[in-house]
Amino acid sequence: MAPRTMVKCDDCGKYSVPGPANCEYCGASLRGAARVEVDESEKGSPTGIASTPPATFVPVTSNRVVVTDFDMPFGSMVMFMVKWAFASIPAMLVLGIVAGILIAMFGALIGLGSLVRP
Secondary structure, eight states, X not given: XXXXXXXXXXXXXXXXXXXXSBOXXXXXXXXXXXXXXXXXXXXXXXXXXXXXXXXXXXXOOOOOOOOOOOOOOHHHHHHHXXXXXXXXXXXXXXXXXXXXXXXXXXXXXHTGGGGSOO
């Protein structure tokens, strides 16, 4: 079999076919990775070279993550929601302050201050 060009991943050291932007095995970027000539005729395929992608291959086309299920005890979930509620309080305060400033600025621009009598 004739030698073929492969790309060696800098992170995991395995070989992938040229073309994909990320390693088939670890998902690391292959930009700037070394291209090497591999002869597959000796003793089958060299270590780390697969003629087809592994069974768990998922093409990396975006950084989107989809969570389908998680297992969390009820008590932990309640504590998580309570902490989340407390963490939202400063955000609401900041949004209220920003809204107040914007209302005051636009009110001054259109003359709403003249409607209020001392």
